Amino acid sequence: MSRRALVRSAAIAALLAALVVLPHFLQFHHQDFLIFLGINVLVVVSYRLMTLTGEWSLIHVVMMGVGAYASALLAKQLGVSFWLSMPMAGVVAASVAALLSFPLFRMTQFYFLIGSFAVGEAIRLAWIYFVFPFGGSSGINNVPVPELGGLDFFEPVTYFYLVLAVVTLSLAILYRIENSRIGLTLLAVHWKAPLAESVGVDTWRYRALAFVVASFFVGIAGALKVHYLGIVTPHQFGVGVMVFVLIWVILGGYNTFFGPVIGAVVLSILDEAIRQFNDELSDIVNFDFAVMRPAIYGVLLIVVIMAMPRGLESIAPNIATWLRERRGR
Amino acid sequence: MELFLQSIVNSLIQGGFFALWAVGLVLVFGVMGVVNFAHGELVMVGAYCIWLMHAQYETPYLVALVLAVLVVMLLGVGMERFLFRPKREDVLGGLINSIGMLFILQVAAHVVGGTGPAKQVAPPFSGTLVLGELLRLPYQRLFALAVSAAALLVLFYFLTRTRLGWSLRAVALDREAAALQGININRTSMIAIGVSGALAGLAGALMAPMTNIYPHMGHNVIITSFIVTIVGGIGSLSGAVLAAFLYAFLHTFVTAYVSGTVATMSGLLIMVLVLIVRPTGLVGQRVSE
Numbered sequence: 293m294s295r296r297a298l299v300r301s302a303a304i305a306a307l308l309a310a311l312v313v314l315p316h317f318l319q320f321h322h323q324d325f326l327i328f329l330g331i332n333v334l335v336v337v338s339y340r341l342m343t344l345t346g347e348w349s350l351i352h353v354v355m356m357g358v359g360a361y362a363s364a365l366l367a368k369q370l371g372v373s374f375w376l377s378m379p380m381a382g383v384v385a386a387s388v389a390a391l392l393s394f395p396l397f398r399m400t401q402f403y404f405l406i407g408s409f410a411v412g413e414a415i416r417l418a419w420i421y422f423v424f425p426f427g428g429s430s431g432i433n434n435v436p437v438p439e440l441g442g443l444d445f446f447e448p449v450t451y452f453y454l455v456l457a458v459v460t461l462s463l464a465i466l467y468r469i470e471n472s473r474i475g476l477t478l479l480a481v482h483w484k485a486p487l488a489e490s491v492g493v494d495t496w497r498y499r500a501l502a503f504v505v506a507s508f509f510v511g512i513a514g515a516l517k518v519h520y521l522g523i524v525t526p527h528q529f530g531v532g533v534m535v536f537v538l539i540w541v542i543l544g545g546y547n548t549f550f551g552p553v554i555g556a557v558v559l560s561i562l563d564e565a566i567r568q569f570n571d572e573l574s575d576i577v578n579f580d581f582a583v584m585r586p587a588i589y590g591v592l593l594i595v596v597i598m599a600m601p602r603g604l605e606s607i608a609p610n611i612a613t614w615l616r617e618r619r620g621r
Numbered sequence: 622m623e624l625f626l627q628s629i630v631n632s633l634i635q636g637g638f639f640a641l642w643a644v645g646l647v648l649v650f651g652v653m654g655v656v657n658f659a660h661g662e663l664v665m666v667g668a669y670c671i672w673l674m675h676a677q678y679e680t681p682y683l684v685a686l687v688l689a690v691l692v693v694m695l696l697g698v699g700m701e702r703f704l705f706r707p708k709r710e711d712v713l714g715g716l717i718n719s720i721g722m723l724f725i726l727q728v729a730a731h732v733v734g735g736t737g738p739a740k741q742v743a744p745p746f747s748g749t750l751v752l753g754e755l756l757r758l759p760y761q762r763l764f765a766l767a768v769s770a771a772a773l774l775v776l777f778y779f780l781t782r783t784r785l786g787w788s789l790r791a792v793a794l795d796r797e798a799a800a801l802q803g804i805n806i807n808r809t810s811m812i813a814i815g816v817s818g819a820l821a822g823l824a825g826a827l828m829a830p831m832t833n834i835y836p837h838m839g840h841n842v843i844i845t846s847f848i849v850t851i852v853g854g855i856g857s858l859s860g861a862v863l864a865a866f867l868y869a870f871l872h873t874f875v876t877a878y879v880s881g882t883v884a885t886m887s888g889l890l891i892m893v894l895v896l897i898v899r900p901t902g903l904v905g906q907r908v909s910e
Contacts, residue, residue: 348713395893395897398896398897399896399897399900402656402712403896403900406847406851406892406896407892407893407896407897409847410847410848410889410890410892410893410896411889411893413844413885413889414886414889414890414893417882417885417886417889418886421880421882421883421886531840535720538717538720539717539720542713542717583728583731583732583736584732586724586725586727586728587724587725587727587728587729589721589724590720590722590724590725590728591721591725592721593717593718593720593721593724594704594717594721594722597708597714597718597721598707598718601714
């Protein structure tokens with residue numbers, strides 16, 4: 293193992309160790325926050341696999357919903373154990389994605405963006421319209437929590453460990469995919485589609501493959517979410533939520549594997565800080581700053597896209613270059 | 622029968638609104654190459670202007686209507702100057718900026734109007750035209766239909782009969798060639814989004830007395846505009862108007878006889894179908910690569 297790989301493994305091990313200890317120092321409220329953060333990290337990283345092919349979809353969050361509904365229905369209506377329904381959620385989301393690939397990947401670029409939005413919105417409206425089995429607007433509640441030996445998954449710390457394990461494993465797999473031959477082919481499909489086709493790469497198949505794999509993992513993220521919340525509704529997967537995922541990915545930067553993770557973590561923490569600041573301030577001044585939060589996001593979005601088109605991930609390299617230039621002088 | 626006749630009239634009025642929404646989106650996309658996700662919020666701002674100026678401060682409705690059109694037009698021009706112009710070569714950047722603007726405008730509406738239930742504005746034109754025994758036409762709706770039809774006619778005159786309109790269409794066809802002919806791209810962009818904003822503000826102001834006004838009302842506007850734009854053929858104004866009325870008929874009748882959810886769902890599916898089977902839409906033309 294090279295020195296670089298060794299350092300990186302050590303860093304990841306240290307990060308994981310820190311994450312294992314961290315929840316014990318936090319209040320209930322922050323443990324809760326950490327669980328959703330873990331799930332959101334899986335959402336953005338799986339989305340990034342999609343963007344490798346150069347296609348930006350607006351259906352990713354709806355696929356998360358497909359997984360969430362699948363797991364909730366399996367667990368509640370058929371009494372399937374969580375340990376089976378969670379992977380099944382991924383399989384169902386992947387299968388739906390495979391079916392949708394046929395119409396969706398006849399489009400590219402802007403048309404694909406709009407097409408994926410339309411199909412996603414139609415699926416979401418179907419959840420609202422078909423009260424059986426999806427429960428209409430109010431969705432499905434009382435989704436059972438996982439059971440395993442004597443572990444209490446009502447306890448956020450225990451559930452956090454579950455999320456940590458699943459998300460870490462998924463991230464490792466996604467990282468391997470990205471750095472494999474398949475990942476390189478996906479990049480070729482993005483940047484040199486005609487060339488890739490001329491050497492025998494079926495670009496349609498690779499676009500579809502990225503969509504199916506991304507949907508599998510986001511379906512699992514959906515299952516993790518629904519079994520923690522105990523409820524799933526169509527409104528959890530609206531286009532508004534998708535916009536936040538886009539913001540995380542774009543602000544973090546989508547040129548490296550960890551860019552979207554940085555975006556999701558930094559912005560979620562910022563969001564949480566604003567919320568707390570708001571709670572304390574609204575006691576003093578009679579104004580609810582909670583309604584202001586989207587505007588703060590909006591301003592941030594515009595400022596970052598104007599000042600750092602490559603996202604937050606470019607801060608560290610930029611500083612490194614700046615230091616090097618200073619030393620050079 | 623009564624429901625049938627009433628639905629036809631409602632479809633025509635809805636179609637007028639749909640056309641005003643979509644034409645603005647098409648114009649900005651054509652001339653500037655920007656997908657303005659905040660377009661629905663421009664309509665929302667128009668409606669809020671009426672609520673604020675007419676319902677709260679008792680400005681006469683027609684004066685408030687003109688002011689609303691001006692306010693939204695200036696808002697659009699400001700967006701072009703500060704958000705879209707620096708990102709002209711970066712489609713994703715322009716889109717992201719419009720999403721940022723969407724949030725800001727929604728929050729601005731929250732701050733101005735406060736939270737709480739949706740606002741309603743009493744119709745300034747009371748009275749109803751009763752035709753026969755079956756058809757009842759409130760003057761407010763007739764006014765809205767007449768004004769939106771007039772606005773569309775003026776727009777078509779502008780685009781097909783004036784030099785400025787020609788330059789707009791030239792930029793939409795080929796930006797570089799237009800620039801080489803001495804057409805000022807910055808100025809045409811500003812005019813395009815100014816017209817787009819004016820139409821959005823007009824639509825919002827006309828809708829205000831007959832709809833619920835709330836910060837997220839733009840969501841429905843943007844979904845409908847996308848459906849209409851794509852079914853009509855991206856970049857085609859006449860296609861958008863045709864599709865607006867067709868979709869209004871479909872949406873109104875399915876809503877009246879089945880349900881509103883199914884109406885939107887079928888619209889979305891028709892849009893996907895058009896994207897797959899005939900990406901050029903009803904009127905659009907094939908563009909060579």
